[in-house]
Each structure stands twice: as C-alpha cells, then as structure tokens.
Amino acid sequence: MIPGSFDYVRPSSLDEAVSALRDAGDEGKVIAGGQSLLPLLRLRLAFPEVLIDVASVPELHGVRDEGSSLLVGAMTTHYDVLRDPLIREHAPLVAAATSTVADPAVRHRGTFGGSLAHADPAGDLPAVVLAMDGVFVTSSREIPAAEFFADYLTSTLEPDEVLVGVRLPKAFAGWGFHYEKFHRTAQAWAIVGVACLVDRSGGEVAGARIGLTNMGSTPVRASAVEAAVRGGAADREAFRAAAASAAEGTSPPSDLHGSSDYRRHLATVLTARALSAAAGV
C-alpha cells in the first residue's frame, strides 16, 4: 500500500534534528534505515505527519573506541556492524546476533540504533545490549539498558529525544559468547532467542550474562540462571540444571508461532545450549 502523506526533513546536525522533532510535537517520527518504520507506514499502522531522517546527522555515525568501552553510533547499519573490527574484537556477541537479523538487503539499510529504539521484544539486539549492560546515549542524557525498554515497541525515549549511540563496555571482550536463535524458516524473527556471555576460569564459571529475546513485552535477563551457574562447573550437565529456571519471572506471548508454555520450554532448552556453546563445552 501507499503510505499516508507526511512531510520529510533531513537535518544535518543533532541540534537541527532535535529542533525538528520539537517543532513536530507529537506528530514527528525519526526515520533511520526505515526497515521497521516503512512497513508500518505502508500497512497504515502509523501516521506521522513529519519524518525526520537522521541519516545525515554526523554525530550518529561510526564506531568509536572510548578506552574502556565502545560507542556504537545509532546509524551504524547491521551490515557495517558485521564488518567493524572494533565490534569484532570487543563485542563479538553483537556481531553474532546481528548476523541472524533479517536478510542481506534489510541489513544494508537497517541500523543498530533503529532496531533498539524500535524496542521490539522479538528483535535480536535488545537482549544483547541488556545482557552487556549497555548505556543508551541520547541527545539529552544517558539511559542504562535496564531502564531503556519500557514495553512492547516502547522505549523510554522522549518524543523529542534522538538516540545518538550505545556505549558497550569492553569488560566482556575475553568472555565466551553465543546467540542462540530459534526460528522456523530461513529468514524469520526469533520465536525465542538467548544472548549469552560466559567467563570461564578453568573448569569453572566465574560469571555469566544471559538476555532473552521474545520472552515478554521487553527483553529480559535470566538472572536466576546467571546466579545458578556462577562458581559452578562449566559442563553441560550443570548448564542444563541451571537453565531449568530460565523462564522464571518471564511472561512470554502466545501467538501463531507458539504458545506461552512452548516458549517457556524453549527458553530452558535454548539457554542450556547457549551456555554450552558460549563456554565451549
């Protein structure tokens, strides 16, 4: 379908983008890669009066080394994330999850920032950034990942706030990592996904981080599993036992891809697999 009509502006600085959003009031919407927004406009599920295209805002581009962390610009495309040497070295889990996002054409345009600001609990990157305790850097403040995802397709960004980038700590650089995504067809959203980081010292687990995709209206941490594996043996048996509590405290949706109970079951199986793969056992 043809989208409803709207005005289009393409600011060339962050200040201009913020003032364009302010001028638009509640009727403005940022467009980045458009890979989530344009389908919504075509299906007439969204009716913004003004689109503010942030593609030419220089502050949103590039991946910067900040010493103990990386700042990944919001406009970094999935394609660029997969080829970025800093991300590969310091945040390989981000690249692993990104390689499962959509298809090559969508990855050429879709952006890191857009897929986080979209706050789709079925998106692959929110669980990763949550597991890594990333920090969302916006035009006006910094928001810890644990406070960024508010509800289904809802972040805590204000209507006049632009996501500039996400700060990812390098602390997990040496940890084992794995993104376990379960889906039925070649190119599809996760029915459930598990983002996992494991710090192994010898045969033991010194620490673990686990983020779950599509197990609620926001991404969630599997805190009970993280606690259960800490200090324990790095073997499959121990991981299976610990992963039994993966669905604790979650409220996964029921839809045509699977019931809520099915997703709870999947979360335990996939979490065990993700831990084993991340720990290399």
Add this chain to the structure above:
Amino acid sequence: MPRVSIEVDGVKYDDDVEPRLLLAHYLRDRLGKVGTPIGCDTSNCGACTVLLDGMSVKSCSVLAVQADGQDVTTIEGLGDGQGLHPLQRAFHQEHALQCGYCTPGMIMAALDLLRENPDPSDEEVREGLEGNLCRCTGYQNIVRAVRRAAGDLSPKPAQQEATR
C-alpha cells in the same frame, strides 16, 4: 515537494516527488521501469530488490527522497539490450524460473552476493538469497543458476594462464 536527483541504470533523473513515494513506485510509475515488480506490503518477499549505490535493497522499503543523490541499478540495467547478463543467461539455462515474478529480485540479490563472494557454496547462495521468496521453483535451480553464473563471471584458470 522535495526535488530528487537519482541516477537509474546509467541515466540521471531530476524529479519533484512526494515524500511518501516509495522508490519502487518511483521506478515503476514515474520512470516506467516496470522490470522491478512489487510482491508484498511487509518487506518480506524481495521481488522489488534493486542495487542502491551498489548494495541490494528492497525498493519498496526505501523512500525516493532517501535515495536522493544515489545510483540505482535495476534488472533493466543489466543486459545491454542485445545479449543477456551472465546471471540472466544462467537463470535461463538452469530453468531457474517458472512464473518469473521473483526473478528480477533474485537476480539483483544474487548480483550483490557475487560482489561480496565471487564463488559461493550452495549454502552461501541460500543465505545470500534468504530475503527473496519464490513460490514456484523450490529454489534448487535458482541455487544452481547462481553458481553457474559465478563460474561464468570469474576468469577461468585457462584465461588467467593466457593473460600471464
């Protein structure tokens, strides 16, 4: 109305467009480049795939205003009007189409794949084309065609020998 300047298949066009005009509609309805079909409303099928500054995109999911200042290559820009492009020829030879609706998108996505990976395995072809749906062929012959075209596009050992 914003004015855009877009090069399509080697020809520069300057046009006033409504911001909501999709690149796919610009190509088809304004420029008459109906070689690029539209198959869905959800950005899933890939029928509308073109190259934007050399990289595959789904033209139904790009606004014409977003393509301002960029180069577009459609299926119509591949052959020279006389001979077929090696990918077009391989699709013909391997019987990689039935109704043909997905074919322009398949070929443009395959072109992008071969740019990145000139000699893909079957598995790599399938991954490269995962954003393109075909309701007819079952994909087997499409994979075969892309691999055949890869062979046709890369210089043969004998040719390399000859140019040494």
